[in-house]
Amino acid sequence: MSENMSLAPSELAQALEICLLAKQPMLIMGMPGQGKSSIVEQVCEKIGADLIVAHPVVDNPTDYKGFPVLVDVDDKKSKKYMQYMSHAKKVPEFLPFGGLRQLITADKLTVHFADDVGQAQTSVQCAYGQLLLNRAVNEHKVSDNVVFVAATNRKQDKAGVKGIISMLLDRFTSVVELQTSLEDWVRWAIENNLRHEVVSWVRYRPEVLSEFKPTPDFSRTPTPRGIHAISKMMDAGVPDYLQIRMFSGAIGKARATEFVGFLRIYQNLPDPDKVIMDPDNGEIPDEPSHLYALCGAISQRATKNNLERIVKYADRLPDEFSVLLIKDCISNDAALTKSAAFNRWVINHQDVLL
Template identity: 40%
Template sequence: MSNTITPQKASHLLAAFMAANTPVLLTGAPGIGKSSIVEQAAASIGYDIILSHPVVSDPTDAKGLPWPSKDGASATFLPFGDLARAINATRPTLWFLDDLGQASPAVQASYMQLLLARSVNGHKLPDCVTFAAATNRRSDRAGVSGILTPVLSRFGTVIEVEVSVDCWTQWALGAGMPPELISFIRFRPNLLHVFDPTKRSNDMENFPCPRTWAFTGKTLNMALPEDLEFTAIAGAVGEGAAFELRAFLKMYRSNMPSPDKIILDPDNAPIPDRPDMIWAVCSALARKASDSNCGRIFRYAERLHGDGKSEFATLMVKDTTRLHPEVHDTPDWTRLAVSEFGQTFLG
């Protein structure tokens, strides 16, 4: 599909279409973060969100409830629930229809007037309300029967979201995900999303995807006993990915150089040879960075660069600035920017 884009670009595009009051439909595999993209885009431009799940809705939810007049001679449609919230909205608001493709044709059709004419049964939506929707694809075998053609044509654009390791790790850094998990995904990027509906022999086993790795991060933050931790992780991402993560965690927890010791003596601290260990060290250092110690972390990055490990050094500096933008205001950042490594890093 030619209009496949990363989550970060999808968020920027969606925000632009929201500001132009034009509906957007996001498609993609299960668990890749379509709902999070919508939330991020709405937050970026200060929109409230009305979240609807058409798959568990009735057509009257989008049309209003038939209500007789006092004399019983006529009837009108009475808005309720999400429809009433949208009609009465006074602030910029995004009405998000999640998992639209799983809804019945009757429910999908009930949204047609709202999406294009922006009115239904005598009730008009205010100009401050716009729409977005998300769906899996029929090929994902996620209960999607498709989206009615006249409904599809009411969206200003339909874009497919692809998995991006860089976008996921950037999100993970700001979401409190443990550095060992971020390091593991960078070391084994092909495990970020492993979904083939044609090869799933156990329909009760979960699979690796951005959503289930986020659950794994929360599990790691619980500091469970090792046996319970493995059981919980296997239940989140499947046994195969859990075995690989467990092997990585054993290395991380037993052999990784201390980030605190590296910060104390960045000129003499050891530089690991194994890529998985370097990823772990870089993620841990970025998490511990501050405006008072960033100079020592930048010095270690320069040593990584001089040791032929520029990719790791660059990502460590990027992670540091994403997590701690205040380092841009330090003399240490100025020194880094004019250094040989900084010139390469800043391009």
């Protein structure tokens, strides 16, 4: 929705952390495969919050009442039931269980994360909304340490979302939409050891991060999740003859074919190790796709011992690729920012960094 605030992943993480520390509920919207759930998990880990993951799409409205049981009548409860069941030895009670019980007993900051809430039945959304509003499970009060967060796809994603009922939407202090960001994704990909061939391809074709289109058949279009999947397949050793067919299931046939073609470029690249050894004479490819691939391969090899030579090579590149190469080097190893070679490169390239 245009009226909602759009945030890049790094911005969402910061906004979510603020909401959690302020104990304000947040609803996160976005297309499938962006990593909404992962961001929630990462922020909870960062601030040391417990995380309860719920899936309202498989809930029944009555689940939020608890489990009905007969319990012994004690002195306190006997007064409550005396006018109805004065001679009863047991009385009915709804006991919270599982995640519901955790909501009541939480003794530290705890996030209740309702994933895919937009796919839940209207009746379930109503019940969930009451939990947020009243902060109680029957007579059991939800702990003040609990913060509610939910995520959903959008209606236009055709992922089974019929909408969020207004009563539930009104319970959230902040409603935001996650947008893809090339720089955020590259930083995350490098930190999580995705294949440098995949990272280089996404730099070359950044539009693949937001190319998701819902289809009525079983064809796929790229998403960040699908791109991550092809990196995992490569780590597992998918053979060349299966690459297009397996990658098609993750990012669609057209992009899979293109990516496999990009992989073939690597077979014809200048040797990255030779370029690093002789940066003054190392070959500079003319084709942008080749240069993206070579910069990715070089950045994976960056160390404090060879950064001086890598900077020499970067100084020979067009500004766009010089910045790309050095940024990816320090993303791989933040300690490289303390080197004299990096600081000298920053001083010499202030005009393109500002």
